[in-house]
Every structure is written in C-alpha cells, then in structure tokens.
Amino acid sequence: xxxxxxxxxxxxxxxxxxxxxxxxxxxxxxxxxxxxxxxxxxxxxxxxxxxxxxxxxxxxxxxxxxxxxxxxxxxxxxxxxxxxxxxxxxxxxxxxxxxxxxxxxxxxxxxxxxxxxxxxxxxxxxxxxxxxxxxxxxxxxxxxxxxxxxxxxxxxxxxxxxxxxxxxxxxxxxxxxxxxxxxxxxxxxxxxxx
Amino acid sequence: xxxxxxxxxxxxxxxxxxxxxxxxxxxxxxxxxxxxxxxxxxxxxxxxxxxxxxxxxxxxxxxxxxxxxx
Numbered sequence: 036x037x038x039x040x041x042x043x044x045x046x047x048x049x050x051x052x053x054x055x056x057x058x059x060x061x062x063x064x065x066x067x068x069x070x071x072x073x074x075x076x077x078x079x080x081x082x083x084x085x086x087x088x089x090x091x092x093x094x095x096x097x098x099x100x101x102x103x104x105x106x107x108x109x110x111x112x113x114x115x116x117x118x119x120x121x122x123x124x125x126x127x128x129x130x131x132x133x134x135x136x137x138x139x140x141x142x143x144x145x146x147x148x149x150x151x152x153x154x155x156x157x158x159x160x161x162x163x164x165x166x167x168x169x170x171x172x173x174x175x176x177x178x179x180x181x182x183x184x185x186x187x188x189x190x191x192x193x194x195x196x197x198x199x200x201x202x203x204x205x206x207x208x209x210x211x212x213x214x215x216x217x218x219x220x221x222x223x224x225x226x227x228x229x
Numbered sequence: 230x231x232x233x234x235x236x237x238x239x240x241x242x243x244x245x246x247x248x249x250x251x252x253x254x255x256x257x258x259x260x261x262x263x264x265x266x267x268x269x270x271x272x273x274x275x276x277x278x279x280x281x282x283x284x285x286x287x288x289x290x291x292x293x294x295x296x297x298x299x
Contacts, residue, residue, distance in 0.1 A: 062253065062263070063263065066262055066263050066264065067263075070262075070263075070264040148272075164268075164271060164272070165268075167271050168264065168267045168268050168270075168271040169267075171267050171270060171271050171285075172263065172264070172267045174283075175252060175267070175284055175285045178280075178282055178283035178284035178285075179251075179284045181282060181283075182280075182282040182284055185282075
C-alpha cells in the first residue's frame with residue numbers, strides 16, 4: 036500500500052484524526068512491526084535454519100532437548116524459532132522427520148504445528164502460516180481503524196487517514212526501544228543449537 | 230410531620246455478561262500478545278465472528294472452550 040499523502044497534504048481535520056488514531060491504536064503500532072520483523076527474520080534465515088536442522092539430525096541430541104509432542108512421539112529440539120516455538124527433528128530408520136512444535140508452558144504440552152520430511156518445506160509452511168496471520172491482523176486493524184474514525188468523526192470522509200495509518204503500521208520499523216527489548220529476548224531464546 | 234421511610238440503597242446490579250470481546254480484550258484476558266490471538270484464529274483454535282464494520286470479535290464461548298481444551 037502506498038502512502039496516501041504523497042501527493043496532497045493532509046487537512047487539519049485529517050491531521051487531528053490521524054493523531055487520535057495513532058494514540059488509540061498505539062499498542063497495535065508497537066506490536067505489529069515487531070511481529071512482522073520476527074516473521075521476516077525467519078524467512079531471511081530459512082536456509083540457515085534448515086541447514087542447522089539437517090546437521091542436528093545427524094548428531095546425538097542432549098537429553099534435555101528431547102521432548103514428547105502431542106502425537107506421542109519423541110522429538111529433538113534443534114533450533115528455537117520464536118518464544119516457545121521450536122524446530123525439531125525425529126530420527127527414523129531412513130533419515131529424519133522434521134516438525135515445528137509449539138510448547139505451552141502452562142500445561143507442559145507440545146503441539147505439532149507443521150511436519151514433513153523436508154526441513155526447508157516444513158519451515159516454509161510455518162512461515163506461510165505466520166504471513167497469513169499478519170494478513171488477518173492487517174484486515175482486522177483496517178476495520179477497527181475505520182470504525183473508530185467513523186464513530187469519532189461522523190459524516191467525514193477519512194478513508195485517507197485509515198489508509199495512512201495502515202501504511203504506517205505495516206511499513207514502519209520497530210521502535211528503537213522495542214527493538215532493544217526484542218534483541219535482548221532473542222539472545223535468550225534464539226540460539227541455534229546443533 | 231410524617232417522615233418518609235428511607236429505602237435501602239440497592240446494590241449496583243451486576244452488568245450483563247459480555248458475549249464477545251475485541252482482539253485486544255481477548256489478548257489481555259489470555260495474557261498473551263495480539264499476534265498470539267491472531268495466530269490462534271489463523272490456526273482455527275479460536276473461531277471469531279465479525280461485527281457490522283468487519284472487525285473481529287472473539288465470542289466468550291470460544292475463549293472458554295480454548296481454556297478448557299488447552
């Protein structure tokens with residue numbers, strides 16, 4: 036989506052409406068870019084992650100990295116993808132099976148999200164799901180912003196503001212403060228274990 | 230002069246239980262971030278409904294079902 040204010044400056048009302056929307060949806064503006072960047076990072080590192088998982092599948096796994104998933108089988112954690120989401124493998128007689136497994140700490144359960152025989156394909160299916168999630172989020176955010184503006188400024192055409200807000204949210208970089216926090220989390224949760 | 234007997238102050242009636250919540254409210258109640266709620270929706274673990282203008286709402290029954298099964 037292009038910035039709708041590239042060719043015509045916003046009116047005073049549009050400026051006010053935009054400021055109100057930014058204030059009201061501040062949490063979306065903070066969380067969406069961080070989630071988008073996490074997905075982009077996984078997509079960018081997909082080859083490295085798949086390679087690390089392939090290598091891990093040829094070596095013995097430390098006991099603490101073996102988990103039981105909801106299929107009743109034992110899986111070996113090889114790469115941490117996101118918080119509580121791991122890329123895993125399971126040795127079989129003729130190679131390895133791969134899976135993305137989500138851990139639910141409250142219940143101690145491990146749910147398989149994607150599985151298959153090709154590490155790259157499994158990872159791709161997982162990141163495609165995340166992309167679809169971002170799409171659902173964008174559509175919902177658009178509907179929420181439009182509703183907010185029509186209730187706050189009845190009878191006004193503020194469609195440019197809704198478009199500008201979504202453009203800002205879906206394209207802006209993560210704020211420095213949030214990025215630092217995120218990097219800190221990454222140091223703890225994203226080491227590639229081989 | 231007769232005094233009018235004072236009626237006892239009635240306690241505030243309990244507000245009716247909400248039928249559905251916004252994504253933000255659902256995330257707050259579950260103690261997770263927005264992305265996690267949208268992921269639950271995308272994976273079919275939470276079935277949302279749409280309000281008139283198209284925004285997603287999470288029915289209370291869906292939240293209770295999720296908490297009972299997860």
